Amino acid sequence: MRTRSFWAWGYEDKLPDEETRRGLVGFVEALLGFSGLAPAPLPSLEAIELAAPRAALADLPFCSTDRLARIHHTHGRSFRDVARGFAGDFRAAPDVVAVPRDEVDLAQLFERCANDDLVLVPYGGGTSVVSGIEVDEEHRRGGVVTVDLSALDRVLEVDEVSRAARIQAGARGPVLEAQLAPYGLSLRFFPQSFELSTLGGWVATRAGGHFATVYTHIDDLTESIRMLTPVGVWASRRLPASGAGPSPDRLALGSEGTLGVITEAWMKLHPRPRHRTRATVLFPDFERAVAAVRRIAQAALHPTNCRLLDAHEAGLHRVTQGEDVGKSVLVLAYESADRVIDEPMARAVAICAEEGGVAPRGISKKTDDGGADDAGAAWKQAFVEAPYLQGVLLSLGVIADTFETACTWDAFPRLHAGVTEAVHEAMRRVGGGGKLTCRFTHVYPDGPAPYYTFLVPARGDVLAAWHEIKQAACEALLAHGGTITHHHAVGRMHRPFYDRQRPAPFAAALRAAQRAVDPHGILNPGVLLPVEP
Numbered sequence: 001m002r003t004r005s006f007w008a009w010g011y012e013d014k015l016p017d018e019e020t021r022r023g024l025v026g027f028v029e030a031l032l033g034f035s036g037l038a039p040a041p042l043p044s045l046e047a048i049e050l051a052a053p054r055a056a057l058a059d060l061p062f063c064s065t066d067r068l069a070r071i072h073h074t075h076g077r078s079f080r081d082v083a084r085g086f087a088g089d090f091r092a093a094p095d096v097v098a099v100p101r102d103e104v105d106l107a108q109l110f111e112r113c114a115n116d117d118l119v120l121v122p123y124g125g126g127t128s129v130v131s132g133i134e135v136d137e138e139h140r141r142g143g144v145v146t147v148d149l150s151a152l153d154r155v156l157e158v159d160e161v162s163r164a165a166r167i168q169a170g171a172r173g174p175v176l177e178a179q180l181a182p183y184g185l186s187l188r189f190f191p192q193s194f195e196l197s198t199l200g201g202w203v204a205t206r207a208g209g210h211f212a213t214v215y216t217h218i219d220d221l222t223e224s225i226r227m228l229t230p231v232g233v234w235a236s237r238r239l240p241a242s243g244a245g246p247s248p249d250r251l252a253l254g255s256e257g258t259l260g261v262i263t264e265a266w267m268k269l270h271p272r273p274r275h276r277t278r279a280t281v282l283f284p285d286f287e288r289a290v291a292a293v294r295r296i297a298q299a300a301l302h303p304t305n306c307r308l309l310d311a312h313e314a315g316l317h318r319v320t321q322g323e324d325v326g327k328s329v330l331v332l333a334y335e336s337a338d339r340v341i342d343e344p345m346a347r348a349v350a351i352c353a354e355e356g357g358v359a360p361r362g363i364s365k366k367t368d369d370g371g372a373d374d375a376g377a378a379w380k381q382a383f384v385e386a387p388y389l390q391g392v393l394l395s396l397g398v399i400a401d402t403f404e405t406a407c408t409w410d411a412f413p414r415l416h417a418g419v420t421e422a423v424h425e426a427m428r429r430v431g432g433g434g435k436l437t438c439r440f441t442h443v444y445p446d447g448p449a450p451y452y453t454f455l456v457p458a459r460g461d462v463l464a465a466w467h468e469i470k471q472a473a474c475e476a477l478l479a480h481g482g483t484i485t486h487h488h489a490v491g492r493m494h495r496p497f498y499d500r501q502r503p504a505p506f507a508a509a510l511r512a513a514q515r516a517v518d519p520h521g522i523l524n525p526g527v528l529l530p531v532e533p
């Protein structure tokens with residue numbers, strides 16, 4: 001059994017020890033161009049002061065007020081969460097952690113929360129980066145019950161004919177994939193948080209996976225959803241598609257624990273791919289790389305992976321070395337269980353060449369898993385390991401965070417310029433300057449989903465500094481035609497911006513829907529909509 005870190009991303013055994021962190025200082029300073037970094041002592045579990053729980057639900061055998069359980073369920077994994085965990089600040093701990101065994105337990109919890117004036121927070125893997133699982137102090141009422149769905153982690157049925165499976169909401173990525181493997185099938189949904197996030201969390205937040213085109217969001221893989229609400233079961237019919245009015249699934253997708261607890265879903269599966277085609281294209285010019293990606297997205301070539309890294313991002317991840325440093329990198333890949341997909345790949349690489357891109361190693365083909373070329377493999381490795389860096393960097397004195405959006409192609413140049421200016425300006429104010437990188441995680445015929453990383457030396461009040469940069473970024477996204485999130489969700493963190501983004505009549509309709517299924521207002525208050533007085 002591996003232990004998850006109580007403050008940082010991932011498993012404790014992957015966090016470097018004191019000596020390794022000391023050794024990293026020089027490397028990080030050189031890589032980022034920062035100076036004066038130094039390892040700070042890591043937080044200790046013993047030192048955490050936890051307030052006494054305000055509720056207990058002691059008569060329910062699946063509920064606990066155990067200190068460790070409350071600590072582990074306090075924060076998600078945004079920078080703000082990691083920074084507070086690092087500072088030993090666990091004031092936001094829930095009062096009770098419930099681990100229901102089935103829907104009967106869940107229904108009991110709904111009833112008790114309504115009767116005892118408690119609020120209920122659905123919890124999948126706790127990887128939220130938008131304060132989705134932590135209730136603000138002023139909205140905690142008689143107490144907070146965090147409902148951890150980890151006991152509901154089975155694949156219940158596999159329909160091999162239709163290629164779909166009924167999967168319980170609490171199944172984490174590796175757990176559900178292991179159960180699908182004997183069938184030669186896979187959900188093929190790999191968000192960067194795959195290791196620890198759950199099916200229910202993905203559906204509740206409309207998560208984005210590794211497919212750069214076509215199946216970008218979990219929505220595209222969802223066949224039907226079963227959600228328990230305080231007024232009964234909300235279950236849709238299994239259908240490949242339907243035009244029968246507004247879809248119940250579409251309201252459940254992205255409901256972020258405010259309409260009910262998703263207990264299971266029928267998900268569309270893929271056969272495990274056997275054939276992979278990959279190419280890495282280098283561009284001296286980011287604008288022309290963007291033009292190439294737009295042309296690929298609009299030519300119906302549908303690559304599985306189409307990740308464009310700007311020169312800063314490629315350099316940071318060491319995807320470019322030597323004379324290639326300073327170039328943007330496009331990682332293109334196709335995967336298929338059926339055949340080698342070489343014609344669309346050849347056309348995509350040809351489009352890149354027309355825009356000045358060069359694929360130094362050409363197109364590689366493989367029939368098993370793994371990196372088919374060095375740059376592709378380096379990118380994949382960096383992708384999986386990157387989340388571990390955030391906590392390590394913080395412990396050395398670096399604020400590192402990401403934000404993401406989507407916009408139309410015509411808006412992208414202005415948005416990119418506006419975001420770059422606003423974030424650099426904020427980083428200058430709080431830390432004397434920092435680094436900003438950009439990549440495209442997903443691309444559509446009408447626009448990209450840009451994903452930004454910022455790194456700045458932590459000087460003074462870390463949370464205030466982070467907040468200033470984050471606000472500047474969010475304001476710039478909205479000002480220049482972006483969405484406040486393409487896949488990280490709304491939560492409490494993005495809610496003020498979502499309030500401005502969505503139409504007022506829609507907010508009223510959403511409020512009415514919440515009142516209808518949750519008449520006592522117990523579900524995840526403050527997410528998606530402001531809490532009513």
Ligand SMILES: Cc1cc2nc3c(=O)[nH]c(=O)nc-3n(C[C@H](O)[C@H](O)[C@H](O)COP(=O)(O)OP(=O)(O)OC[C@H]3O[C@@H](n4cnc5c(N)ncnc54)[C@H](O)[C@@H]3O)c2cc1C
Binds near residue numbers: 208255
């Ligand atoms: C390092 C890192 C990498 C990430 N990479 C990606 C990425 O590539 N793509 C992406 O989309 N996101 C990513 N995220 C964000 C996060 O992993 C996703 O939002 C994910 O979908 C959350 O799943 P979870 O099971 O951890 O849910 P939690 O964090 O536990 O909960 C998230 C929200 O969903 C609600 N919820 C959870 N389970 C249920 C349920 N069964 N029923 C109803 N509501 C529920 C919660 O109340 C909360 O509002 C990343 C986060 C981190 C820290």
